[in-house]
Amino acid sequence: MEHLPNRITADLIESFKSIVGNEYFFADDESLLRYSRDETETLSFKPHVVLKPATSQEISAVLKICNEHQVPVTPRGAGTGLTGGALPHLGGVVISTERLNKILDIDERNLQVTTEPGVITEVLQRAVAEKSLFYPPDPASKGSCFIGGNISENSGGPRAVKYGVVKDYVLNLEVVLPTGEIIWTGANVLKNATGYNITQLVVGSEGTLGIVTKIVLRLIPLPKYDVLMLAPFANLEKACEAVSAIFRAGYTPSALELMEINALKVVSSMIDNHAMPVNDHTEAHLLIEVDGNDTDVLLKEMEQIAGVLEHFEAGELLLAEDAQQKEELWKLRRKVAEYVKLAGYTIEEDAVVPRAELPKLIRGLKVLGRQHDFDAVAYGHAGDGNLHIRIKKEGVPNSYQNPEMDTIVRELFALIKQLGGTISGEHGIGLIQKGFMDIVFEERQLQIMREIKKVFDPNNILNAGKIFD
Numbered sequence: 466m467e468h469l470p471n472r473i474t475a476d477l478i479e480s481f482k483s484i485v486g487n488e489y490f491f492a493d494d495e496s497l498l499r500y501s502r503d504e505t506e507t508l509s510f511k512p513h514v515v516l517k518p519a520t521s522q523e524i525s526a527v528l529k530i531c532n533e534h535q536v537p538v539t540p541r542g543a544g545t546g547l548t549g550g551a552l553p554h555l556g557g558v559v560i561s562t563e564r565l566n567k568i569l570d571i572d573e574r575n576l577q578v579t580t581e582p583g584v585i586t587e588v589l590q591r592a593v594a595e596k597s598l599f600y601p602p603d604p605a606s607k608g609s610c611f612i613g614g615n616i617s618e619n620s621g622g623p624r625a626v627k628y629g630v631v632k633d634y635v636l637n638l639e640v641v642l643p644t645g646e647i648i649w650t651g652a653n654v655l656k657n658a659t660g661y662n663i664t665q666l667v668v669g670s671e672g673t674l675g676i677v678t679k680i681v682l683r684l685i686p687l688p689k690y691d692v693l694m695l696a697p698f699a700n701l702e703k704a705c706e707a708v709s710a711i712f713r714a715g716y717t718p719s720a721l722e723l724m725e726i727n728a729l730k731v732v733s734s735m736i737d738n739h740a741m742p743v744n745d746h747t748e749a750h751l752l753i754e755v756d757g758n759d760t761d762v763l764l765k766e767m768e769q770i771a772g773v774l775e776h777f778e779a780g781e782l783l784l785a786e787d788a789q790q791k792e793e794l795w796k797l798r799r800k801v802a803e804y805v806k807l808a809g810y811t812i813e814e815d816a817v818v819p820r821a822e823l824p825k826l827i828r829g830l831k832v833l834g835r836q837h838d839f840d841a842v843a844y845g846h847a848g849d850g851n852l853h854i855r856i857k858k859e860g861v862p863n864s865y866q867n868p869e870m871d872t873i874v875r876e877l878f879a880l881i882k883q884l885g886g887t888i889s890g891e892h893g894i895g896l897i898q899k900g901f902m903d904i905v906f907e908e909r910q911l912q913i914m915r916e917i918k919k920v921f922d923p924n925n926i927l928n929a930g931k932i933f934d
Contacts, residue, residue: 473513473536473557481516481558484526489517489564500559503544503551504606505897506811506863512539512553519564521639521647521678528676529645531558531926538643538927540672542582542614545606547802547813548895549865550617550671550931557926562613565678568592576684577636577653582613582677599687601628604891605799613677619669621891623720623754623798626848628685630891632668639679640667643922653681666917671893672928674921691719691756692763693791694771697747697780701725704749705823707777708847711753712820714773716766720754721848723823728801728842728855731808741797747780751847752798801844802853810842810855812864814877818886820850829880830854837873851890865897878904894932902933 482490491497492514501511518524531538537557544551553559566583573596580589586607590600603622604610610620616638621630637651651657651664667674698704704723711721724741726748733743741750753770755763771782785791802813818826827843834841839858845851854877856864864870878888878901887905888898902911911933918925 477530477534477536478514480530481514481527484523485516485518489519491515491517500541500544500561501553503541503546503549504806505547505549505552505895506813506865508549508552508863508865508897510552510554511556512559513556515559515561517561517564521565521641524560524641524676524678525645525647527558527560528641528643528927532644532924535924535926537929540617540676540928542611542617543585543606543609545604545610546614546618546895547815547892548889549897550893550895550928551614552896554896554930560676562611562676562678565613569679571596571598573598575653576686577681578684579679579681580612581679582611582616584612586610586612586615593684594687597687598684600634600682600684601625602631602634605802612680616668616677616680617670617672618891618893621846621849621851623722623846623848625846625851625891626721627717627719627756632665634682634684635664635668635680636683637681638664638667638677640675640677642675643924643927647678648675655683669893671895671931673918673931675927688719688756689758690760690763691754691791692760692767693785693794694753694767695741695783695785695794696751696753696771696774697742698749698751699746699778699780701748701827702824703777703779704751705827705847707751707774707779708823709821710773710777711770712848714769716755716770716773718753718770718848719756720752722752722798722845723847723852724750724752724798724801724844725842726750727840728805728844729797731810731842732797732800732804735804735807736797736800741794751779752794798844802855805842805855808857810840810857811862812856812858812870813892814854814856814874815851815889815892816854816877816881816886817849817851817890818881818884820847822884822886823847823850823852825884826852826881826886830877833873833876833880837869837876839873846890849890850886871900875901875904896931899931899933 497511501509537555539553541551562583565581569579604620845853
């Protein structure tokens with residue numbers, strides 16, 4: 466990608482302005498700095514210009530020009546990503562989807578919603594909930610992230626353990642290809658064995674194959690009730706062992722989250738919330754939720770889960786008494802990433818292993834920390850084996866292009882691979898993880914991915930240098 470020009474001519478600028486309008490063309494320092502970052506470590510790469518189109522046709526016109534002149538393009542949603550997927554590290558043009566922010570249709574008869582990509586995930590969830598419908602994927606940043614970004618990263622969240630991730634709800638996509646053509650990838654049906662599944666190829670492709678401009682999602686009926694329980698453990702590994710035991714006993718919670726006590730101490734020091742006890746006798750908490758349409762059934766199920774936890778030295782269990790207490794508990798969980806980053810844990814890895822291997826992952830992480838002199842906290846979606854590992858090493862804010870951190874992360878990922886896992890469960894590869902793809906893939910697999918990229922993007926203009934070089 467180094468052969469692409471690092472300048473945008475006056476003629477190109479006038480062309481961009483004629484497409485999106487002067488008011489949606491940005492080249493001032495403040496805007497360029499804002500769009501130089503996402504939530505990845507402390508990295509910053511300024512684009513040359515930022516465009517905010519309002520339609521797929523405008524995006525198409527911009528991409529045709531950039532493809533012709535081989536100008537790098539970085540698509541961007543809300544900028545909540547954690548692997549640098551929205552960072553314009555090659556300069557060029559950032560295309561923001563924030564003006565494509567309409568929910569176009571909620572089809573109650575067919576349990577579907579059609580939306581533009583710039584709709585905030587929680588806004589979409591609330592809109593369908595008003596019609597007693599449910600869109601389950603709920604990343605921690607659901608109050609700010611865009612549904613389009615969720616498509617790009619195949620996001621999950623706490624309720625993925627029962628309901629699945631974004632790919633399980635996407636029926637059809639309108640996509641603008643890097644060459645400017647606008648296509649639909651599938652059909653608005655629940656079953657489709659008609660040719661290659663281009664829809665699912667685009668989901669999780671991190672904005673490297675096209676820019677999604679319309680999304681058709683399937684919905685399910687909204688569960689009427691949920692019950693939430695907090696379980697403290699004096700031993701972190703015992704908490705991890707309990708996770709697998711719950712499923713082996715025949716229960717599938719709607720959420721099962723692990724929070725290591727050091728992460729909670731950080732959050733508790735920054736937020737006024739007393740819903741979750743923090744003390745020196747506890748190493749971890751499990752946050753367990755069940756949902757459904759019969760409260761008696763749910764309470765019985767939670768009682769049986771509590772019986773399982775007794776075998777793993779769980780402390781005094783706390784059943785959330787009302788909606789406010791539930792909200793306080795979930796607020797603590799969802800704020801963990803934000804606050805531990807502020808506390809200096811700037812490097813995040815998105816490990817996923819078979820859930821029964823979580824104790825070995827935690828044990829190995831602690832060993833690596835002692836060997837390489839770093840602190841780490843773990844939290845996340847233990848129910849599906851997906852832990853977020855935040856690392857703090859004195860004087861090292863970024864893992865990207867840092868040889869010392871490269872060694873540490875490579876050893877961690879090798880452990881994850883050895884345990885039967887992979888290096889990202891929901892955050893993607895983006896810019897900062899691409900150097901580790903050889904740990905989980907053979908060269909032929911990577912070659913196939915590069916060949917697919919070339920079919921969609923022959924001039925390699927769209928989010929180039931992400932996932933692989």
